[in-house]
Amino acid sequence: MTKIDAGIEVRDAHLHNLRNVDVEIPRGTLVAVTGVSGSGKSSLAFGTIHGEGQRRYLESVAPFARRLISSAVDPQVGSIDGLPPTVALQQSTTGGGARSTVGTVSALSNSIRLLYSRAGDNPKGLYSDSFSPNTPEGMCPACQGTGTVHEPTEASMVPDPTLSIEEGAIAAWPGAWAGKNFHDILAELGYDLDSPWQDLPKRDREWILFTDERPVVTVKPTRGADQIQRNYEGTWRSVASYLTKTLAETQSDSLRKRVLSYMESRVCEVCGGRRLNPDALAVTYAGMPIDELGALPLDRVHAVLSAQDPAPNSAEDLLLRQIVPALQSALDLGLAHLSLDRPARTLSAGELQRIRLAAQLRSGLFGVAYVLDEPSAGLHPAERGAVLDICRRFIDAGNSVLLVEHDMDLVAQADWLVDVGPLAGERGGEVVYSGPVADYDADTPTAKALANRTLSLCDAPRPATGTLTLSGVRARTIDGLDVSFGLGQFTAVAGVSGSGKSTLVSTVLAGVLRESASAVADEGDEGDAGDDAADDAGSAGEAGWGVDTHAGFDAVSRVVQITQRPIGRTPRSTLATYTGLFDGVRKLFAATDEAKRRKWTVSRFSYNLKQGQCPTCGGAGTIEVELVFLPGSYTTCPDCGGARYNDETLEVTWHGLNVAQVLDLTVDEAADVFVDEPKILRAVETLQAVGLGYLRLGQGAPELSGGEAQRIKLATELQRSRSARRGHTVYLLDEPTTGLHPADVALLARELNSLVDAGQTVIVVEHDLAVLAQADRIIEMGPGAGSDGGRIVADGTPAELAERDTATGRVLAARSA
Ligand code: ADP
Ligand code: ADP
Ligand code: ZN
Ligand code: ZN
Numbered sequence: 113m114t115k116i117d118a119g120i121e122v123r124d125a126h127l128h129n130l131r132n133v134d135v136e137i138p139r140g141t142l143v144a145v146t147g148v149s150g151s152g153k154s155s156l157a158f159g160t161i162h163g164e165g166q167r168r169y170l171e172s173v174a175p176f177a178r179r180l181i182s183s184a185v186d187p188q189v190g191s192i193d194g195l196p197p198t199v200a201l202q203q204s205t206t207g208g209g210a211r212s213t214v215g216t217v218s219a220l221s222n223s224i225r226l227l228y229s230r231a232g233d234n235p236k237g238l239y240s241d242s243f244s245p246n247t248p249e250g251m252c253p254a255c256q257g258t259g260t261v262h263e264p265t266e267a268s269m270v271p272d273p274t275l276s277i278e279e280g281a282i283a284a285w286p287g288a289w290a291g292k293n294f295h296d297i298l299a300e301l302g303y304d305l306d307s308p309w310q311d312l313p314k315r316d317r318e319w320i321l322f323t324d325e326r327p328v329v330t331v332k333p334t335r336g337a338d339q340i341q342r343n344y345e346g347t348w349r350s351v352a353s354y355l356t357k358t359l360a361e362t363q364s365d366s367l368r369k370r371v372l373s374y375m376e377s378r379v380c381e382v383c384g385g386r387r388l389n390p391d392a393l394a395v396t397y398a399g400m401p402i403d404e405l406g407a408l409p410l411d412r413v414h415a416v417l418s419a420q421d422p423a424p425n426s427a428e429d430l431l432l433r434q435i436v437p438a439l440q441s442a443l444d445l446g447l448a449h450l451s452l453d454r455p456a457r458t459l460s461a462g463e464l465q466r467i468r469l470a471a472q473l474r475s476g477l478f479g480v481a482y483v484l485d486e487p488s489a490g491l492h493p494a495e496r497g498a499v500l501d502i503c504r505r506f507i508d509a510g511n512s513v514l515l516v517e518h519d520m521d522l523v524a525q526a527d528w529l530v531d532v533g534p535l536a537g538e539r540g541g542e543v544v545y546s547g548p549v550a551d552y553d554a555d556t557p558t559a560k561a562l563a564n565r566t567l568s569l570c571d572a573p574r575p576a577t578g579t580l581t582l583s584g585v586r587a588r589t590i591d592g593l594d595v596s597f598g599l600g601q602f603t604a605v606a607g608v609s610g611s612g613k614s615t616l617v618s619t620v621l622a623g624v625l626r627e628s629a630s631a632v633a634d635e636g637d638e639g640d641a642g643d644d645a646a647d648d649a650g651s652a653g654e655a656g657w658g659v660d661t662h663a664g665f666d667a668v669s670r671v672v673q674i675t676q677r678p679i680g681r682t683p684r685s686t687l688a689t690y691t692g693l694f695d696g697v698r699k700l701f702a703a704t705d706e707a708k709r710r711k712w713t714v715s716r717f718s719y720n721l722k723q724g725q726c727p728t729c730g731g732a733g734t735i736e737v738e739l740v741f742l743p744g745s746y747t748t749c750p751d752c753g754g755a756r757y758n759d760e761t762l763e764v765t766w767h768g769l770n771v772a773q774v775l776d777l778t779v780d781e782a783a784d785v786f787v788d789e790p791k792i793l794r795a796v797e798t799l800q801a802v803g804l805g806y807l808r809l810g811q812g813a814p815e816l817s818g819g820e821a822q823r824i825k826l827a828t829e830l831q832r833s834r835s836a837r838r839g840h841t842v843y844l845l846d847e848p849t850t851g852l853h854p855a856d857v858a859l860l861a862r863e864l865n866s867l868v869d870a871g872q873t874v875i876v877v878e879h880d881l882a883v884l885a886q887a888d889r890i891i892e893m894g895p896g897a898g899s900d901g902g903r904i905v906a907d908g909t910p911a912e913l914a915e916r917d918t919a920t921g922r923v924l925a926a927r928s929a
Contacts, residue, residue, distance in 0.1 A: 124190030150536030165198030449610030449898030462490025537806025584660025610897025669839030775810030819851025
């Protein structure tokens with residue numbers, strides 16, 4: 113391998129599947145890190161290199177916490193020489209708190225507030241903090257800056273006044289002990305619990321619902337005979353006060369939702385939903401109050417601010433000289449259609465990462481190593497050059513860039529290539545090549561994908577067996593669109609980012625299908641993601657979409673929408689539980705002689721239930737470490753060592769393995785172990801078919817990437833569809849190839865095609881040219897983003913598209929033989 117002068121020298125990296133890797137990476141260059149999914153790219157780039165950078169940084173800011181830090185951040189590497197400070201931008205859909213927006217993530221909001229404070233028509237001389245709805249100075253006092261007021265009313269707290277309290281009239285009370293406590297206090301106080309609510313005296317009703325009094329009462333609980341009955345001192349709190357307090361204090365989304373459902377919500381009268389206090393709203397710059405500017409798409413903000421003519425070297429001039437170029441970078445990265453006030457939680461992972469990239473450009477850092485995770489995700493091939501431009505600007509400013517990337521057109525333009533592999537999991541974990549990109553010639557998936565980038569375009573599509581038509585589609589930027597989709601076909605919806613692809617497919621088409629199909633399978637309807645699926649449906653409603661007419665939907669009996677949302681948020685949801693294969697495993701254990709002798713049932717072998725789980729970690733196998741700098745850090749449970757179970761449970765074995773050892777198997781290993789268990793084997797084989805053979809059955813949700821989560825859902829769904837006849841199913845997927853190496857993309861495409869060959873319908877929003885090229889039909893949205901998009905600019909087979917002068921047509925033509 114080539115000798116390097118100034119490099120980052122990694123010795124003996126052994127995190128996850130890395131096999132004592134030694135590698136030297138040049139500094140001051142653009143380095144692409146490649147490999148099939150699960151080969152160890154992230155373990156090397158993020159876990160090892162950025163992990164070590166992070167560890168050093170934390171120890172320098174908090175030397176007293178050294179022990180805690182090394183238990184939470186252990187990059188498991190012998191040594192790294194020549195490592196500059198690292199900055200990592202990773203794919204993640206978690207964009208900070210509920211109030212974070214494009215403006216806050218990009219740090220543009222701060223500068224814009226300064227602009228309003230310094231250069232706005234600002235008679236009261238307000239400071240920049242006064243222009244933020246998130247500060248006490250700026251927020252509308254009536255709604256605390258949320259734009260909405262929530263008020264408990266009698267009708268909202270007691271939806272059915274014909275019920276008595278005993279019958280559950282006070283629906284807003286919490287469940288379980290807390291609700292019982294309130295009930296028992298009222299009983300001690302002598303309130304009438306048996307008459308219909310509406311017949312109680314008004315004074316009593318008011319007191320129960322609204323009083324601020326907090327009497328303390330000795331409660332003698334009435335419980336079932338087998339329960340312990342002990343008197344205690346209970347403190348009363350009125351229903352309204354319980355709701356308001358909970359709303360102010362809870363961190364739980366589901367509790368928050370529950371509480372809000374018992375309050376009346378309306379737009380705040382004081383600010384009219386604009387969230388700021390009246391003084392701030394009275395200030396204008398460029399003729400607009402700050403909330404109006406915040407609602408404009410970034411290309412309009414750029415135009416407005418570029419048109420200003422500030423006095424040279426004034427505060428305004430200096431601020432604009434920062435803001436305008438930052439906006440320009442955002443436009444270059446395909447973010448023109450976003451507005452500053454857009455909530456971060458409504459952004460795709462790719463958009464979020466590109467906003468962070470644009471923000472980094474302003475930071476003026478030099479001498480750092482940026483570690484980036486597929487920043488091309490969500491970008492049309494025609495827009496991807498901007499990613500390279502940004503990387504080059506980082507490098508010109510004196511930095512290094514490590515780019516974990518799958519797009520071989522981008523990889524080909526890097527200076528240096530580190531290829532991890534050759535395959536995934538235990539069959540990966542080595543650096544198979546480290547050297548100049550152009551010199552890579554070997555029999556590996558990456559070298560093959562680099563050498564062979566010519567597409568063959570489908571020109572003989574499978575015929576449609578029916579048609580779904582929508583006319584007069586209106587949603588966000590789509591205004592009166594007519595469109596049809598073929599049943600029994602593989603349709604790809606393409607177009608530049610922000611052109612309306614997701615709006616058309618994931619919001620409108622999914623919405624109409626949900627309303628008309630007889631069965632809706634939300635992803636995870638049997639797993640942990642049920643709440644999320646409901647969220648999705650909710651946000652579709654927010655988008656306010658509509659269609660004039662639709663036809664052909666009676667032919668569809670089922671719709672399956674598969675997104676990149678995580679399959680759960682805690683280590684408790686695992687591959688094994690999500691796919692349902694763990695139920696089968698637990699049955700096997702319960703059926704062993706030893707389990708029968710001990711009278712143990714399937715529940716004993718669940719790590720989520722008390723009897724079997726390790727009491728220290730409650731079955732999670734890991735415990736959360738409280739580190740201020742690194743929220744959400746987990747470390748292996750010291751008691752069970754990650755096994756999740758208590759020792760007795762592990763005494764029972766099946767074919768020589770205890771249940772923890774089964775969870776530790778990879779999918780590939782499980783295929784051998786369960787060869788005689790058809791049900792489990794079927795689940796295992798479907799996971800292998802989508803390229804996930806390297807995952808461990810007990811791998812927890814936090815350790816899975818978005819792409820892995822999506823393929824797990826797909827595999828689960830494939831297995832369900834194959835195990836039952838369910839009529840015609842439409843599958844909707846949004847960028848299923850994110851995070852996938854070309855070799856994995858081929859596997860995924862094969863599985864999706866097998867569905868279509870079996871008569872089903874597949875509709876994907878996609879940028880990957882290999883997937884587009886093999887589709888039966890491409891519908892291209894465009895021509896631009898935001899208000900310049902929302903239309904269909906081309907529609908036909910891949911071969912036909914290549915004849916068209918559109919963004920997608922041009923790349924297809926350029927890349928085909
Ligand atoms: P890539 O980035 O190439 O897709 P990863 O580095 O994420 O691959 O994964 C390499 C291997 O390490 C895989 O077998 C994966 O299952 C495993 N792995 C990843 N993260 C963890 C983790 N937090 N704990 C244990 N194993 C992990
Ligand atoms: P694509 O999928 O082609 O990238 P989208 O359908 O996501 O495009 O976006 C189309 C337009 O709708 C864009 O202007 C985008 O900013 C806007 N948009 C998308 N999602 C939301 C949302 N949740 N809230 C507000 N605007 C949105
Ligand atoms: Zn208000
Ligand atoms: Zn434990």
